[in-house]
Amino acid sequence: MEKNNQTLLNKTAVPILQVGGKTLSLDDFYQVIFKNSAVAPDEQALQKVQTNFNFLGGFSSNKLIYGINTGFGPMAQYKVSDENRLQLQYNLIRSHASGGGNLMQPQLVKALMLARLNSFMQAYSGVHPELANLLAELINKNVSPCIFEHGGVGASGDLVQLAHLALVLIGEGEVIYNGEVQPTAAVFEQLNIKPLQIHIREGLAIINGTSAMTGIGLLNIIRAKKLLGWSVMLSAMINEVVEAFDDHYSFELNKVKQHKGQNAIAAQLREILKDSQMIRSRSEHLYNPENLDQEVFEDKVQEYYSLRCVTQILGPIYDTIAQVEQVVVDELNSVNDNPVIDHENHNIFHGGNFHGDYVSLEMDKLKIAITRLSMLSERQLNYLLNDKLNQKFPPFLNLGVLGFNFGMQGMQFTATSTVAENQTLSYPMYVHSIPNNNDNQDIVSMGCNAALLTKKVIDNSFEVLAIQAMTLLQAVDYLDCVNKLSTQTNKVYTDLRAIFPKFIEDKPKYQDLQQVKAYFETAELIS
Template sequence: MVRLTIEKIEEIFDRNSDYRLDSDQKERIEKSYTFLKDFSKDKVIYGINTGFGPMAQYRISDDKLEELQYNLIHSHSNGTGAYLEEEYARIVMICRLNTLSLGFSGVSLQYLETLEQFIQHDIISCIPVHGGVGASGDLVQLAHVAYTLIGHGKVYYKGEIVETSEALKATGISPAKLKLRDGLGAINGTSCMSGIAAVNLIKAKKLIGWAIHASSIMNELTSSYDDSFSSELNAAKLHRGQQKVASIMRDLVKDGSVLKERNAHLFNQDHIKGQEYFSEKVQEYYSLRCVPQIIGPVLDTWEYCKQIVEDEVNSANDNPIICTDTQNVYHGGNFHGDYIALEMDKLKIAITKLSMLMERQINFLMNSKLNQIFPPFLNMEKLGFNFGLQGMQFTAVSTTAENQTLSNPMYVHSIPNNGDNQDIVSMGTNAAVMTQKVIDNSFEVLTILMISISQAIDLTNKIDQKAPSTRSFYNFVRTEVPTLTKDVALHTHQLELKKKLLNTEKDLF
C-alpha cells in the first residue's frame, strides 16, 4: 500500500500529479463491502441497521436501510459560513478517498468511483467552514461532500460555483447511489481536518524557509557577529531543529563579506585597546542573535506535525471498522480528531511565534534608535514630509496581534453535544481552519519584512558585498515591489509578492 505523504499531496495540490484508485485498492474495497453485506444480515451493527449517535438504540427495518443512509446525509448537510477554498476542498476529497480505499469501511466501490470521478473532472464540493466538532469525525463538512456526490448542493466547477446538477450534466457523471453504510462511511472520519492540515503543512514549510532566509539577511544588514549561528555554539544545545536552522543560516550567508568575526574585533587587543565604551553592539538583539533557538522549535513542531498528519491521512478513521482478515466488525472511536486538533494547535502557536519574530525584525529595521544604521521607517526622502514604510509597520503589528489571539488552543475547548453522546470532542476542524488563517496572516507579515529588508539593502548600497543568496532574495522581491522613494501605495505590490511567495517552493529543509 502506497503511503499518501505530504510531498505527494503537495504534488497534487500544485497539480503536478493526481490521485487514482489502483487495482489493489479496488480489490480491498470490494472485499470489505462484500464481507460486510453478508456479515450484517443477522446482526445489529451500528449505522447499518440502527440509528445514529444517541439514536443508535433504535433498530431500522430492512426495507428502510438505504433510505437511512440518505437521511443521514440530508440531515447533516447544514454547515454555515464561507466555503473552504477550492484547492483545500479538493485535498479534503482526496484524503477521504484515500482512507475509504483502505478497505476498513465497507463502503461500496460505486460510491468511491463517483468520488474519484468528481476529483478527476474537477468537480469540487463546496464545503462550509463551520459545522464539525471533530469527534464523530467531520460529520457536517463531509456530509456536504456526500451531498454533492448524490447530486445536490453546490460545487466549484470551471472557476465558478454552480449547482452540482449542472456540473454532472456537463460531464455526464451520474450521482452516486448510497448502499449498505455508504452514507455513514462518507462522513464518519477526520478527512476534512486532515486535508486542511496537510495543506497547512505545505504552506508552513515555505513560510519557515523564507523566515530563516530573512533572518539570515537581517544579520548581514547589521554586520552581526557570525558566532550566534556557528556550529560550535549550536552543537552545545542538543535540539535538532536549532542545529538545522543554524546550519541553513551558515549556508545562506557563507559567500558574503559583511559578517564580523570576534577574533578581528572584540577578541583583538589592537581593536579594543583604550576603549571604555563600545559603540558597536557586543551582542545583537535577540531577534537577530537567537534565530536558531526561536525558529528551531518551530521547525521541530512542523516535522512532528507532518508525521502525525500523514499517519492520520493514511489511517482508517471510521466507525465501525470492518476487518476482513479476522472476519469481524469492531466498534470504537477511530473518528475522533484529537491527534489533528492537538497538532494544529501546536503548529499555529509555533507559526504565531514566527510571526512575532518577523514583526520584531521589522521593528528593528524601522526604529533608527535601535538599529543606528537606517533612517526612521527606512525613509529615503525628507523626514516629516515623507513617511517611508511607516504605514506597513501598522499592518504587520495588527496582523501579528490577530495571530496571538488565534493561537489560543481549540484542543481544550470541548463542548458536549449530540445528547451528550459526544460528551468530549476534539474541535479538530476548527483548529485546522484557525491554523490556516494564522499561516495566511504570517505570509502577510513576511511580505512586509521582505519589502523592509530590500529597502534596507537599497539604503546600504552594498548589495555586491552580500551573499549570493541575499542578492537572489533581493531580486525576488524587486521583480514585484519597487524601491520606495516618494510616498506611494504599495498595497497591490504586497498582494503580488504574497501570491508569489505562496506559489514558490522554498526547499531549505
C-alpha cells in the same frame, strides 16, 4: 552543501498517484494538491475494498449493526426496517448538510477528498468501490464540492463538512467548477459523471471521519514549511544589513545544544550566508587587541535577541513542524470512521476512530509555533524601523525627506495588528470542548476548527513576512549594498524588486503587499 529540510523544492511531479496499497507521504499529497498530479485507486487495493464490501453485505444480513439497521448517535436504540435501510443513508447525508460560514477554498476541498479517498482505500469501511472511483474522478476533474467552514466539532469526525461532500457525491448540492458555484447535477451531466448510489452504508462511511481536518492540516504543514524557510532567509538578510557577527549561527556554538531543529536552522543560515560580504567575524573585529583601548565600544558586542537567537527561536518551530507532520501523515493513512469493517477477522468493531484529538492537538501546536514565527518577524521589522535601536537606518526606512515622507511607517501598523491577531487566534481549540448531540458527543476535539484557525495564522504570517521583506529591500537600497549580499539573499532581493520597486515618494502599498505575499506563497526557495 547543507540540506534545507524546511522547503518543498524541486519536486518531480508523478503523472498518476496510485492511492491504496501503500502509505501516502506528505510529498505525495503535495504533488496532487500543488502540482495537479492525477490520482487512481490502486487495483489490488480496490479488490480488497470490494471484498470488504461483500463481507459487510453478508455479515449484516441478520445482525444489528450500528448505522445500517439502527439510527445514529443517541438515536441508535431505534431499529430501522429493512425497506428503509438505504433511505436512512440518504436522510443522514441530507440532514447533516447544514454548514455555515464561508465556503472552503477548492484547494482545501481537494485535500479533504484525497484524505477521504485514502481512508476508504484501506478497505475497512464497507463501501462499494464505486465510491472510491467517484472521488478520484472529482479530484482529477477539479470538481470542488461546496463545503462550508462552520459545522464540524471533530468528534464523530467532520460530520457536517463531510456531509456536504456526500451531498455532492449523490448528485445534489452545489460545486465550484471553473471558478463558479454551479448545481452539482448540471456539472455532472456536463462531465458525464454518474452520481453515487447508496449500497449499504456509504452515507455513514463518508461523513464519519477526520478527513476535513486532516486534509486542511496537511496543507497547513506544507505552507508552514515554506513559511519557515522564508523566515530563515529574511533572518539571514537582516543579519547582513546590520553587519552582524557570524558566531551565533556557527556550528561550534549550536552543536553544544542537542536539539535537531536548532542545528538544522543554524546549518541553513550558514549555507545562505556562506558567501556574504557583509557578515563579520568576531575574531577579526572584537577580538582584535586594538579594540581593548576603547572605553566605549562603537560596535555592539552582542546583537539584539531577534537577530542573535534565530536558531534558538526557529529551532523549536522546525521540530514542531516535523512532529506535526508525523502525526497528521499517520492520520492520513489511518482508518478513521466507525464502525470498522474487518473482513479479515470476520467481525465489525465499534469505537471512536473518528475522534479528531490527534489532529486537533497537532494543529494547536502548529499555530502556536507559527505565531511565534510571526512574532520574531515583527521584532526584526521593528528593529529595522526604529533608528534608536539600529542606529544605522533613518526612521521607518524613510528614503525621502524626514517629517515630510513616511517610508514604511504605515505598513508597520499592519504587521503589528496582524501579529496581535495571531496571538489571540493561538488559544488552543484542543481544550475547548462543548458537549452536544444530546450529550452523546460529550467530549469533542474541535479538530476542523483547529485546522482552519491554523490556516488563518499561516495566512497572516505570510503577510507579516512580506512587510518585513519590503522593509529589508529598502534597507539594502539605503546602504547600496546589494552587491555585497550573499548569492541567495541577492536573488531574493532581485526577484522582489522586480515586483516591488524602490520607493521614495509616498504611495499606497496595499497592492505591493499582496504581490509580495503571493511571491512568498508560490516562489521556490533555493535549495
